[in-house]
Amino acid sequence: MIFYFSGTGNTKWVAQQLAEATGDTLYYIPDELRKGKLHYTLQPGERLGFCFPTHGWQPPHIVREFIKNANVNLNGNYIYAVTTCGDNMGYAMRILNKELSAKGLQTDATFAVLMPESNVCFSFLHLDTPEREQQKITAAREKVAHICQVVKDKQQGVEELIKGAIPFTYTYVIGGYYNKHLITDKHFWVDEDACIQCGLCARLCPVDDIEGLPPRWKHNGSCTNCLACYHHCPKHAIHWGKMKRGQYLFNL
Numbered sequence: 001m002i003f004y005f006s007g008t009g010n011t012k013w014v015a016q017q018l019a020e021a022t023g024d025t026l027y028y029i030p031d032e033l034r035k036g037k038l039h040y041t042l043q044p045g046e047r048l049g050f051c052f053p054t055h056g057w058q059p060p061h062i063v064r065e066f067i068k069n070a071n072v073n074l075n076g077n078y079i080y081a082v083t084t085c086g087d088n089m090g091y092a093m094r095i096l097n098k099e100l101s102a103k104g105l106q107t108d109a110t111f112a113v114l115m116p117e118s119n120v121c122f123s124f125l126h127l128d129t130p131e132r133e134q135q136k137i138t139a140a141r142e143k144v145a146h147i148c149q150v151v152k153d154k155q156q157g158v159e160e161l162i163k164g165a166i167p168f169t170y171t172y173v174i175g176g177y178y179n180k181h182l183i184t185d186k187h188f189w190v191d192e193d194a195c196i197q198c199g200l201c202a203r204l205c206p207v208d209d210i211e212g213l214p215p216r217w218k219h220n221g222s223c224t225n226c227l228a229c230y231h232h233c234p235k236h237a238i239h240w241g242k243m244k245r246g247q248y249l250f251n252l
């Protein structure tokens, strides 16, 4: 069983590689939350994987909500987690491990994979150049092949993370503020002259937070700030605050 979340496709690709290598089934976390019945029983020998992007040096809100509400019956199973990040993930895995262990789940192996940047919400951050994107994806292919092997072999005690220089400050100080105040839909707006009213943003929103044409955000606290709406818009008609940034989608 592999539970994953992805806004722009980076983590989806990693999760798909793991599914191919192990034969394990992929579960998209937003679909599981929509179904509402979060009871899972693993067979003996089955692996349990969690794949998620790092958001503000923490796991995304939607992933944390899923873990909080899921009930997993284990049979001595191997458990691993992989996060993708554009730069570094701070102590995101520490938070994940703490929340998993509250549910009786203990990871045997944890990994981070450096992938192209998708965040357009920080003034000091820019998307990668196309050259840098390709460099990251080339290195990630090798890294993910290695992770697949470790997970297939069920190696224990593996910790291959990219914590950055000051992980505590990233995750608990800057990330703490970011996750408390900036994970919100209130900064999204639509350029109505550019919008072609295709409805793709609403269809892709993992928390069904967008309605109407042209799109409007519901402001009901459900947004997880994955930026799927922003990056997938075929006309780049969706913007975040005053930020002038490009778009990114995973592409091999």
Ligand SMILES: Cc1cc2nc3c(=O)[nH]c(=O)nc-3n(C[C@H](O)[C@H](O)[C@H](O)COP(=O)(O)O)c2cc1C
Binding pocket: 005, 006, 007, 008, 009, 010, 011, 012, 052, 053, 054, 055, 056, 057, 058, 084, 085, 086, 087, 088, 089, 115, 116, 117, 118, 119, 120, 121, 225, 226, 227, 250
């Ligand atoms: C809202 C938001 C916050 C992010 N925060 C971080 C971060 O703290 N550290 C980092 O290295 N990358 C950060 N990123 C970049 C993503 O983690 C990275 O691009 C990831 O691979 C995207 O995965 P996805 O395509 O599966 O959504 C952030 C991206 C978004 C959208």
